[in-house]
Amino acid sequence: xxxxxxxxxxxxxxxxxxxxxxxxxxxxxxxxxxxxxxxxxxxxxxxxxxxxxxxxxxxxxxxxxxxxxxxxxxxxxxxxxxxxxxxxxxxxxxxxxxxxxxxxxxxxxxxxx
Amino acid sequence: xxxxxxxxxxxxxxxxxxxxxxxxxxxxxxxxxxxxxxxxxxxxxxxxxxxxxxxxxxxxxxxxxxxxxxxxxxxxxxxxxxxxxxxxxxxxxxxxxxxxxxxxxxxxxxxxxx
Numbered sequence: 124x125x126x127x128x129x130x131x132x133x134x135x136x137x138x139x140x141x142x143x144x145x146x147x148x149x150x151x152x153x154x155x156x157x158x159x160x161x162x163x164x165x166x167x168x169x170x171x172x173x174x175x176x177x178x179x180x181x182x183x184x185x186x187x188x189x190x191x192x193x194x195x196x197x198x199x200x201x202x203x204x205x206x207x208x209x210x211x212x213x214x215x216x217x218x219x220x221x222x223x224x225x226x227x228x229x230x231x232x233x234x235x236x
Numbered sequence: 237x238x239x240x241x242x243x244x245x246x247x248x249x250x251x252x253x254x255x256x257x258x259x260x261x262x263x264x265x266x267x268x269x270x271x272x273x274x275x276x277x278x279x280x281x282x283x284x285x286x287x288x289x290x291x292x293x294x295x296x297x298x299x300x301x302x303x304x305x306x307x308x309x310x311x312x313x314x315x316x317x318x319x320x321x322x323x324x325x326x327x328x329x330x331x332x333x334x335x336x337x338x339x340x341x342x343x344x345x346x347x348x349x350x
């Protein structure tokens with residue numbers, strides 16, 4: 124599992140509140156990703172990082188921001204949570220440029236009421 | 237439009253039986269195709285990764301096939317076990333190293349019953 128942990132694993136929050144999800148990896152992988160998974164949809168990319176302080180937007184980035192100040196940590200922030208952001212969030216890593224295999228974390232279930 | 241479609245959406249089989257899951261894609265250019273297993277409440281775990289030059293790859297009781305000409309892949313599970321109950325996700329890479337070039341299917345939910 125490439126030593127990926129996500130915290131918290133479950134969270135319930137109210138509409139309009141800020142929320143930060145954390146992804147931590149121990150394998151020194153260069154690339155890190157945040158996905159959301161919803162019924163009827165495949166995993167959808169929110170943001171990704173290709174190095175410390177290097178990030179870019181994915182398919183569904185509106186309402187989300189990320190930061191990567193250390194190789195091992197990738198934070199996902201919902202500045203003002205909305206009910207449409209209720210989902211399961213997965214962090215993933217990729218070792219390097221010519222690697223194929225992504226490793227996924229255990230997921231964070233977020234409910235926005 | 238780059239898409240990955242999986243069928244069936246769900247499948248129930250008896251323990252010990254074989255089954256085949258399908259993945260059709262329209263992704264171009266094609267780099268590689270991955271099959272992941274996702275247990276309930278867990279993250280996806282890689283089963284196989286195939287490049288365009290590979291047409292069969294096995295991982296224990298799991299065998300994936302790829303026909304790059306027809307843009308189809310299948311995952312065959314032999315002698316199913318209760319622990320095979322999971323979602324199986326097909327992912328196609330369009331090449332390059334960008335994260336936006338991975339296309340995910342919605343998965344097939346497999347339930348193995350005793």
